[in-house]
Amino acid sequence: MATKTNPGRFFEDYAVGQVIGHAVPRTVAEGERALYHALYPARHALYSSDVFAATCGLDGSPLDDLLAFHTVFGKTVPDVSLNAVANLGYAEGRWLLPVYPGDTLRSVSEVIGIKENSNGKSGNVYVRTQGLNQNDEVVLDYVRWVMVRKRDAASPAPEAVLPELRKVVPAEDLVIPEGLSFEDYDFTLAGEPHRLADYEIGEKIDHVDGVTIEEAEHMLATRLWQNTAKVHFDATFREDGKRLIYGGHVISMARALSFNGLANAQMIVALNGGAHANPCFAGDTVKAWSEVLDKAETGAPGVGAIRLRLVAVKQGAAPFALKGADGKYLPEVLLDLDYWALMPL
Template sequence: MATKTNPGRFFEDYKVGQVIAHAVPRTVAEGERALYHALYPARHALYSSDAFAADCGLDGSPLDDLIAFHVVFGKTVPDVSLNAVANLGYGEGRWLLPVYPGDTLRSVSEVIGLKQNSNGKSGVVYVRTRGLNQNDEVVLEYVRWVMVRKRDLDAPAPETVLPELRKVVPAEDLVIPEGLSFEEYDFTQAGEPHRWGDYEIGEKIDHVDGVTIEEAEHMLATRLWQNTAKVHFDATFREDGKRLIYGGHIISMARALSFNGLANAQMIVALNGGAHANPCFAGDTVKAWSEVLDKAETDAPGIGAIRLRLVAVKQGAAPFALKGEDGKYAPEVLLDLDYWALMPL
């Protein structure tokens, strides 16, 4: 009669090349969309209105790009990060297919790198995760690396394998949904007049608005993605009695806040990298700012790509706070995310 509960994988349980099919497929529909819009001040028109999306050549309004990310990510938690010490980074993320109400998502990860830490107590695991729909089409893929504890400190170190990851997804590798066109784009309905040509590389935008974080809200969100990490839900788990907020909650909050100034950065199509710079707790007030890192043309009608740094900060942050002279993130910085979005020319 062995223990029936899931103890999670430890560092020595991972092998390069290993493929993990994550549990609990999930059908996502209009309920998830409504909850997303209740949890975050999300207003990008393509994800808000079937009519607007149809005018852009889609069959209807897809579910928000980050719903797909969170659902796919959430499934990996019991297999990848249950014994994680830290979520170290993201890379090579691409959205490959919109997710529509009624789609069923599942996740599969492949271990693509391993490196034991010098202290012998933990190691870094690199996985490439793919989210698939009910037709076995990949809707999303990304690489994540986490630091995972060893169960047995005497387990031998595996051969170090470090994946070669591109720092930025090249613009020519961005996948634009079939049929998408911004030639008939309605800037009035979208909420802002600024088009791709109006943004300059290096430009920074303070998104002005702020949201104070509540325990009930981050838990609702995190459960909605079936992310089961104890630390988000159980106030008795950490010694300080605080529930650590799922980093994805901050990503979605910051992205939604960025509407004010980037209303036309409609679709996220790639995640180049990201760091959860500091933990966030209930009571913190989250604000956001963005920096235009790059721009690229695309073959799609009326559509340009814009590469953005999205930074979430909390109360007390200096304007456009990022890193100190020591190269470390300022203590008020919560998130530093690098992504590509599609914008009307």
Template sequence: MKTNPGRFFEDYVLGETIVHAVPRTISGGERALYHALYPARGALYSSDEFARTCGLPASPLDDLAAFHVIFGKTVPDISLNAVANLGYAEGRWHRPVYPGDTLRSESTVIGLKENSNGKSGVVHVRTRGLNQRGEVVMDYVRWVMVRKNRMDAPASTPVAPDLKPALDAKDLVIPAGLDFTRYDFTLAGEPHRWGDYEVGEKIDHVDGVTIEEAEHMIATRLWQNTAKVHFDATFRDDGKRLIYGGHVISMARALSFNGLANAQMIVALNGGAHANPCFAGDTVKAWSEVLDKAETAAPGVGAIRLRLVAVKQGAAPFTLRGEDGKYAPEVLLDLDYWALMPL
């Protein structure tokens, strides 16, 4: 057999490292398409001159665009036969990605647990994205529910990794040379700096975007995400193509510009859950909550920990969970991350 049907739950081995195929050299095209697909307006990612005044050699690729490229490489080996991508933890961006860099990915299986129905199981992997010099660009843990192919395959001994609920500010990697002492708030689009935000504050980002089938398909192909649930309408009983969760993440992050325009760089992903599925026709809105703040050693740079929540039409303001403690049905995404902001 020369074709690849993808891995099923029983094919994973605890501790194995999977080197993912097809490295990708980044060009300015990725940035242009990213900004076309999402209402992304971060000044640091839009202007070489703005980035240089902040101590960087040029405008880097958006952090989430780098994440999508690294993530997409893993899909044929990790989530081709997934039922759903369930969550993220311990994600760190170690260095910016610039046009001309070549990215590749590798993942180590760190957790396996078969579900009680015997038809699927949850696989935990730690993925590293590396550049052409073998330097780690980012790493993260994710867990995904994967179908079984052989129902009589014996269940492996369940192993669940011990993951941090959140990264501490001292764990953050600040890009070399980053300096916000000459930060131009006028050009960035908002006057609000690190000191203007309070822990516990909630921000309604106001704007909304209706998800289109065509744009979702372009995005998923751009990131070379081959998961069947995103492409094959016959793969789900309802006949719908599931919107790639990363598409929702980037849409919500872009919407958060209105109120958080100066949260310029994502440096850590503490946790994340795709609470409910998203489909074409859903209108996505977003709100954020300030969870923590910390100073950094970089001149003029503060760190802010944010909860980013994406909801769809019909959600009441700041909707998250129902009385039963479960995510409300209108909630699409609950994401916990650290970003860098001028003091």
């Protein structure tokens, strides 16, 4: 009997240089913004107010950078991570153009690395993904790598190819949206008085607030991004009978929580690296803290860049604790994300 369903790709189906065009293009609108802000306590002013965005030199309020990321990411799941064991990391991510309501996004990925794991049952696949708008302009570019199951454990291991990836996107390579200016930035409307000069490298910020993850909300979010990974939907897919929370849900939750202390870290412009350190499940309470890793000026009027480590933790985590003496992430740590954001000087 012929089958027309998509079983997803297994490790043997990938080869370096392979280019994958992903279905289905998605036109994003104000409804996505409203739902995003309902799912997360997101309230950065640049993404909440057309008037505020206009005073910063933009045509209007863009959609949240992570909303664009999740939309582009979700397109890739049926072709890259439908049979994944885990999403392992990110590198060299850059937001190149703001995404506005009415834009249509699609995704294309290129396989840039493969390596079978020592157990012979899975392997790591590295892909560079581009998100493009309706004008074929690249709005987002990033690398991620996933652990994917093999179809047949007895199949021969391919020659390992590991891409050389930069640990940090240099400040000079950050793309500043055309027209962006923070010279008339309204700190009162933004919610906090702190500018780039007020932060010190090495400073750690406890974002204080927490949100308990609900089953219904994470399912709604994952469907919104059209993410079809089985581990997020099918409770029978894991031996423990739990649906794994999509890592992007944790990223957005932590980023939204970081408003308390980093309200003026507005646009995310680069993703240097990231790890989903431990699984998150419904019922976990997520909190967050940040560490200032670097600061830089940009060529835009009044605009600086701040490099931040954003750490999401769950209940029971000690303050600012990250790794144990063995160098491994503590079990309470959910996310370790390194990114650049734009902030008034």
